[in-house]
Amino acid sequence: MQCQTVLPGSECTFWGKHGCIHIGNSCENVVEECEGCERIVEGTIGKVCSVAPSPKKKWAVNICNFATHRKIEKKVVEQRINPLKASKRGGK
Ligand code: SF4
Numbered sequence: 001m002q003c004q005t006v007l008p009g010s011e012c013t014f015w016g017k018h019g020c021i022h023i024g025n026s027c028e029n030v031v032e033e034c035e036g037c038e039r040i041v042e043g044t045i046g047k048v049c050s051v052a053p054s055p056k057k058k059w060a061v062n063i064c065n066f067a068t069h070r071k072i073e074k075k076v077v078e079q080r081i082n083p084l085k086a087s088k089r090g091g092k
Pocket residue numbers: 030031033034037038039040048049050051052054055056058064065066067068
C-alpha cells in the first residue's frame with residue numbers, strides 16, 4: 001500500500017490498513033554511514049532511505065546490503081577438490 005506519512009504516495013510494504021506497522025509507526029532517518037547512497041530520499045521527517053525503514057539497523061552489524069556507495073568485498077573461497085573425483089575427471 002502507499003505510505004501516507006513519511007513518503008506520501010510511494011509504495012511501502014510496511015503500510016497497512018491501520019497505518020505504518022514499522023516500530024514507532026514511522027521510518028527512521030538515515031545515519032552517517034548512509035551519506036553518499038543513491039537510495040536516500042527526502043521525506044516529511046527529513047532524509048530517509050527509500051528501501052529500508054531503519055537505516056540504523058542496516059548498519060548495526062555490517063555494511064548495509066542495499067548501499068550503492070559501498071560494497072561488501074567478496075572473499076574468494078578456495079574450492080576444495082576431491083582428489084579421487086579429480087583423478088577420474090582427468091582420466092577421461
Ligand atoms: S540503502 Fe542502506 S546505505 Fe543506502 S540509504 Fe538505505 S540504509 Fe542507508
